[in-house]
Amino acid sequence: MSCIYFVFLSKIKFLKMSEQIPPQWSNFYLKDVSFVNLMMRRIYNVLIVANPYDAFMLEDDGRVEEKIYNEYMELGLRYPPTFTQVSTTEEAARVLSTVDIDLVICMPGNADNDAFDVARAVKAEFPGIHCVVLTPFSHGITQRIQHEDLSIFDYVFCWLGNTNLILSIIKLMEDKMNIDHDIREVGVQMILLVEDSIRFYSSILPNLYGYILTQSRNFATEALTRHDASLRQRGRPKVVLARTYDEAWEIYQRYKDNCLGVISDVRFPINNNVERKEKTSAKDPEAGLKLLRAIRKEDEYLPLILESSESDNREKAEAEGFRFVDKNSKKMSVDLRHLLEEHMGFGDFIFRDPTTHEEVMRIHSLKELQDNIFKIPRDSMLYHVSRNHVSRWLTARAIFPVSTFLKGITWHKLQDVDMHRQIIFDAIVAYRRMRNVGVVALFDRHKFDRYAHFARIGDGSLGGKGRGLAFLDNIIKRHPDFNGFPNATVQIPKTVVLCTDVFDSFMEQNNLYQIALSDAPDDEILHAFLHAQLPDAFIPDFFAFFEATRSPIAVRSSSLLEDSHYQPFAGIYSTYMIPCLEDKYEMLRMLACAVKAVYASVYYRDSKAYMAATSNVIDQEKMAVILQQVTGKDYGGRFYPNISGVLRSLNYYPIGEEKAEEGIASLALGLGKYIVDGGQTLRVCPFHPHQVLQMSELKMALRETQTQFYALDMQHVGEDFKVDDGFNILKLQVKEAEADGSLQYIASTYSPDDQAIYDGAYEEGRKIVSFCGVLKQEVFPLPELLQMAMRYGAEAMRRPVEIEFAVNLNSDRTGELYLLQIRPIVDTKQMLEEDLASIPDERCLLRSHNSLGHGISDDVTDVVYVKTDTSFTAKDNPAIADEIEQINRRFLDAGRNYVLIGPGRWGSSDSWLGIPVKWPHISAARVIVEEGLEHYRVDPSQGTHFFQNLTSFGVGYFTINPYKHDGFYQRSALDALPAVDETAHVRHVRFPRPLKIMMDGKKQEGVVLMPGI
Missing domain, CATH: 3.30.470.20 (ATP-grasp fold, B domain)
Incomplete structure (x- = not known):
């Protein structure tokens, strides 16, 4: 499956102090990221090779698949793997030859066929498959490993029956498979774990992953939708395990720009030659210190944690500014978690007093940081800014655009606390604006502020207008050039949609269907709806919306059928506007009345008639309601x-x-x-x-x-809501x-x-x-x-x-x-399927290659035309205008329309250029034709003298010049018909069957077809 996504840019527009912002930051653009393409390579199928006893323990006692599935669900993870268990190498070979296995886990065998032998046999047959060895540790196993070539296996782990280890193995393998792509794609972060002790990394990895995955679920609350929350978890930091100095240094050099922190043992091999192949393992007792020193020279801010079972290493670590964790501590996992929270940006952001290290403020979310950035004490702000803590906290929460921007603004480059506050604030505002555009967020009253954008209340449909508005918002986001003009911004108004399920609940709980579907007058239906009750749970949501908009609010209908792609259904229901009031409870009352009045409009008489005319069923219509900031300004009431x-x-x-x-x-x-x-x-x-x-x-x-x-x-405040x-x-x-x-x-x-x-x-x-x-x-x-x-x-x-x-x-x-x-634009009367140019002349009464108007009409039988024989002269044009006025009046009285044909410019004030009619004189015409004559040539007017009326009423306007083969006109067909009415200069004839008028506004082609041809 291919995924298509867009990169969106948002320029940081500094709200204050812009003249003081250094130029290299004042024109910075944030690039939004998409998480949809992350973690694309997964472990879907796992083969476990274990002896019958361990297989039984996993199946019945351990229930590994069930536990892994539950772990995935609890952590909000998708794609839990499927497990297949076999006991022998032969069974494994059969499965591997028929099933796409992503990972093989070899567990303890028996005396003749242990896990190493099984794994070696699998790799010999299937060298491209990931293979991990799980083995219980004993003195014999430890001695065996010292003489074993482990390079053919991805990892060896210590197995003590903890199924969380299997989850960690799967995540470790997936991180290894995806890290290059995901860092390149959006800049995900890496935590480097340097440890060669199989026992220890088998113990620490489940704790580390458990904490990281919990953190990813927590920072997913920054998402605007449930789907986005799920995707954001793919942006969690990845864990990379290194077992030697050289391996760790190579990994750090490759990913150092995206390294969140390093956790390192002290004693491990430095030279790769002794990695796993030699019979003795030469470990450097200060390898970890040397590694962290080398990293510190390259990055003065990166959190570095040293862990050791030798307590005297604490003093060495702290002397060089490294954090220390004692492996012997019974609460080592707790100590490590606290260090991750404090120094790698996990959990809440805790602003501390730099002298006492006491907490002075705790920040839970991006919006809280935005709201409180100017309230943090100066010395605390200086302490955290000078150590790039804000950037790291944002990075750990996968808010990469802002963290990347702030990472480049170090204390060395800008030594001004207040400017750092302003830059952080403006960057967050720009990011939140960018994130909100084009997204229909779930409404959260704690997050919806003046920088929020579009949200929904409920799980139902947005309705037609709601969908259109969300689509418009997405179009704006996908085309940054909309906001490329320095003096203009383009956006949709702040909007909250009450989805269709809110309508369903309102109708059912207030028992309104009986009167709604009855033949009661509109006023009576409105009265019943206004006395119904909306849920009180919406009150704080509405107050939050008032505070965010601080403007009048339009309450607009958004039914399922409105603005449909397949049928015209616009302008049928009501739209009310309520003023912005100081009394928020009065404004709340008016808003509630407006929402209920929009609901009522579904069941008004005209709405029911329109539903019937369009073959829709009224009780299948569902109504969403749009609450939208009204565009404008207050001019004294x-x-x-x-x-x-x-x-x-x-x-x-x-x-x-x-x-x-x-x-x-x-x-x-x-x-x-x-x-x-x-x-x-x-x-x-x-x-x-x-x-x-x-x-x-x-x-x-x-x-x-x-x-x-x-x-x-x-100033209009009251309860007098009307059908109008x-x-x-x-x-x-x-x-x-x-x-x-x-x-x-x-x-x-x-x-x-x-x-x-x-x-x-x-x-x-x-x-x-x-x-x-x-x-x-x-x-x-x-x-x-x-x-x-x-x-x-x-x-x-x-x-x-x-x-x-x-x-x-x-x-x-x-x-x-x-x-x-x-x-x-959907109008069945305007749907042209036929190429008008291909219609032969013999089928046409007249044809124009220079026409205005669009659509099809087949209900006109009458033609009124000026007799342009040799006796025609322009001096008669005023008299012709009077004659046509009389004929037009009779058409208006009868409620009929006609085709009007005459020489020169219709409506010209100069009677020598055309017939000087006013619009009321020809208002019943469906098509007006300017005819050029050999002896009376006038440039076409295109109906400019009554152009507004043409466009308002959809009247066609044709120009023909038959004498130079520009257009076609069968005058003889009209002359052959008996006159319904005839004056000295004008003839009115009627066809027995309707003419078919067809106009193609795109090509400016128009025809009037002879009836029955």
């Missing part, structure tokens, strides 16, 4: 962002230099509800931000730009935003004296919401960021997307772009 918008990666109405695949954005001042409700927005292509049609003409700018906006009423989720939303005039000062960089000013519009918000004159500072003056890189969002979003979803967003702009020309939602 009304809260709103400078910019809200909706971005679509396909533009079916491209004009000028725009292309369909360059997308389109609708921008508005204030809350995004204004856009959803169909308010007047500014339409702009992110690739052509200087070309805004609505600002191209003075009259159009005054008529077709935003005059109102929405804001949250921060906009009950506390203010609808304001743009001129009121001028008083708030929120129009800076987004407004132009109309001067009636000059009859001109000037970029910028000046005192006199009407303000036009043009977003000129952002689109033209490059105050904020919104066009570039929208290009990225559109490109990366569509690539990730493998289909066109729609993205909601909001922007806060600051007076210093910085800003924050918040991506609020992503959904696929």
Whole structure:
């Protein structure tokens, strides 16, 4: 199985004292790591070769497989090995030839066939398999080992019936198999154990591994999800066993940049020639001291522990600054564990008084270190910083990005305690931000703060919007260039999702299904839901969320069906907003009401009707609820962002230099509800931000730009929650935003004296919401960021997307772009499977190679066309406009639509260039066709005079010039039909069956097919 993962970078942005931070650290990037590729090589199958007695003891008394399995489960480890037991070399050979065995353990045999003989026979037949010898120690065995060639075995251990030793053997072998890759991959750490006494390392390894594995389970609490917690344990320190000076030095040199500490015996061989092959073992009585001295010359901070059964070695060790453990002590394992905690970063971080060595503060987690770094006494901070204790503690907890960064900032390089505090704090903040982006964490009220990001309460689904939001967050994380602009940050708002299982529990415990599924009025259903009870257990969670956001909160629906990839299901349920209040209990009450009101909206009459129309079953719908920080600022009791918008990666109405695949954005001042409700927005292509049609003409700018906006009423506090989720939303005039000062960089000013519009918000004159500072003056890189969002979003979803967003702009020309939602563009009416260019002309009533709009329509039977025979002249265009207005009124009264065909530019103010209709005169048209004539040639207008209406109502706009073979038009087919209505210049005809209108907005191809062909 191949694993794909991404490397994420996060620049450390120092929050204070940035002008004092040395330049080599001020631009440092943290590289996040993935644990998924660690410990890939495992011991899965173990063959134990033992005599019948020992096999029986292992099976029935020792129950080795059961014990190992239980050990794995207790430690949270995966992949417990499977054990196969045999008694003879012949049985072992049969198993080895049929089963993929990773490790062979040879245990005591009998007088004729001991463990060494068995192991030697196995290695002779299968030299590539790891082989370990377990043997009980006696005087005879000790003498035997002195004359035995042990080099063919991986290890020899002393067996006293302790199954924990077998777990340690497996872990030791796995560490040896994975260390090179895992250090190279993410920088895992190594503990070097130097010991040649088989008895002693057989005793110390189970204790050492037991402590390390327990530590790995504890530091897994730094993870954000259960799966991540499991993976993080793979980042635990590895143990490497060396049995001679030369072997230890070679291992240290290879891994010294990732060495967490060294535990060494004193007496062991120095020359490899005497390692295991010679009949005598020449041991140097000070080999351990020599090794630690050599290591200390290379690393002044590395924890070095000397262990010995000779008590006089304590004085020698401590004289050189090494820690000492007495092998003869009955509590040796306890002493060693304390040294690991104190000096290798295991357990809690204990800040101590350097003089008395008394504990002054205990830190349990990364967040606690962040929260308390400025509270630690100066002398204690100096003591620990000068010894690189912080970096080592983080390393032991597998927080490698921060530990690697801090390891390079030693006391020698920066002798300033306060700057060390600030650097540590900023590095932790940057790491936590980086870790939170793109991850749906389990909500922990003790960890969720202003640096947290996205969390879930419950184990159910996030719902459609929740999934989309999490996906957006992941897209941002995978593309660091989103945050490559110095004056802009891109993120999603702080979010907590109440998963669908919370909804299920709420419905069942409050017995709400009966009224919910009834035909009761919406108000009655809402009343029942508002009087139901949410669990009190959520109260401290909600308070923690309030404290982290300190802003108004949007309570949004996120049902299983919303924003589905396969069917349109957006905008059906409610979204409520609650203000940020000083009274947290009042804010809690309003939040609870909002959550229950969103739940109730699942069962409103319109929701049930929509479910039926889309062939879904209402009682199968499940609702998650998103609690989300509202983007914006408080302007004296009304809260709103400078910019809200909706971005679509396909533009079916491209004009000028725009292309369909360059997308389109609708921008508005204030809350995004204004856009959803169909308010007047500014339409702009992110690739052509200087070309805004609505600002191209003075009259159009005054008529077709935003005059109102929405804001949250921060003063509206009460229990009057209504079915209408906009009950506390203010609808304001743009001129009121001028008083708030929120129009800076987004407004132009109309001067009636000059009859001109000037970029910028000046005192006199009407303000036009043009977003000129952002689109033209490059105050904020919104066009570039929208290009990225559109490109990366569509690539990730493998289909066109729609993205909601909001922007806060600051007076210093910085800003924050918040991506609020992503959904696929799915509209069954717009699903084109046919290549329109391949349709033959004989099937078409008309064809255009320059069309606007997208989709399929098959319910229009009527065509209204201008009679462009030889008698046509442009001087009749005003009269034609009047005639068409009368015909259009009759279509509106009948609730019907039609295809409109005429010469020149529709809607032109110059009647010599086209028919001067207004939008109400042709509002029932489904397709509008500009026809060029041999004697009446006018450049196509692309519907610019009523472009907003075309896009709002999805009306198609075709341009054809049959006289130069640009497009096709069967005028004769229309002339052959009887007229339903006919004037001096216009004819209205009706086909017996509907025409089929097909528009491909990507290729700008459009056809109207003859019925029945």
